[in-house]
Amino acid sequence: MGKCGVCGKGGEDVSLLFARHRDLGGVWLCSDCWRNEYSKIVPSGSSGSCCG
Numbered sequence: 001m002g003k004c005g006v007c008g009k010g011g012e013d014v015s016l017l018f019a020r021h022r023d024l025g026g027v028w029l030c031s032d033c034w035r036n037e038y039s040k041i042v043p044s045g046s047s048g049s050c051c052g
């Protein structure tokens with residue numbers, strides 16, 4: 001699948017979420033980094049998913 005664009009974590013046990021990061025652009029993030037970087041993630045206007 002891929003690796004987290006911030007910490008490099010990857011593998012079958014790690015669920016990655018695609019995020020549009022203000023500094024990094026489009027990256028895959030693990031749930032930990034998703035939470036850490038949340039303030040820098042650009043919300044996608046078209047997608048209705050929220051608040052997972």
Ligand SMILES: [Zn+2]
Binds near residue numbers: 030
């Ligand atoms: Zn990570």
